[in-house]
Amino acid sequence: MDLVDLRSEEGLQLHAHLSTIAPPTSEAPDDFFEWSANGISSELYSSSRTWEVLRPRSDKKDWADLVWFKVSVLKHAFTMWVANLNRLPTRVRLASCGLQVPLTCCLCSTLEENCDHLLRTCDYSIIVWKLVLARLKPHHQMFQSWIRQSNASAPAVFRKLAAQAIVFQLWKQRNNILHNSEVRNTISAKKT
Incomplete structure (x- = not known):
């Protein structure tokens, strides 16, 4: 995800959207973490899967x-x-x-x-x-x-x-x- 400049139109739209979301209450379910890489979600972090997403392999060069x-x-x-x-x-x-x-x-x-x-x-x-x-x-x-x-x-x-x-x-x-x-x-x- 790219960083958003809050002074830009996109940043203003993001701020407007976030202000419409209600803050969590004590009755809300507990938060949980989930890692997602290439559409595969997991409760555990995988450095190898993250590396593959950040640095995908290219075809082997003939030389x-x-x-x-x-x-x-x-x-x-x-x-x-x-x-x-x-x-x-x-x-x-x-x-x-x-x-x-x-x-x-x-x-x-x-x-x-x-x-x-x-x-x-x-x-x-x-x-x-x-x-x-x-x-x-x-x-x-x-x-x-x-x-x-x-x-x-x-x-x-x-x-x-x-x-x-x-x-x-x-x-x-x-x-x-x-x-x-x-x-x-x-x-x-x-x-x-």
Whole structure:
């Protein structure tokens, strides 16, 4: 139930309605408490049922197993999760919130910086992906199907870890350029 501003028309109507209700008398039956969640009433409070009403479950995302798995590095998994939700605070996203920021990509300084561009189609990102994927032999397949495959030279867990590390490092590089003016080119990244 939403809170009602008593100065609004809705608030005045609520006040008028409440003033028509007679106060309880000593002859009235005793009050009792009842908890209701999703139309199910009970005399006992259920925190789990209340949680389910407040935070309903959504469908499992098809990329969930690429983000959350047993041996993932937590900060890499978190960045990958936020990227999959398209919630990274890229320049385009910040501008859509009303901030006055330049829209150009921090890594290539040519196109608008959105999540897809920054992590997949930016010239800098493409070079990084190619350097890593060349060792994992992707065979030109869809990324999600490739990453789930497993073979002796590149098990699926290794592919997931590599993808998460790339996304994390690209985001970290973007932030280093933006906040610290530190640039590390892909050639020096290849040597280390």
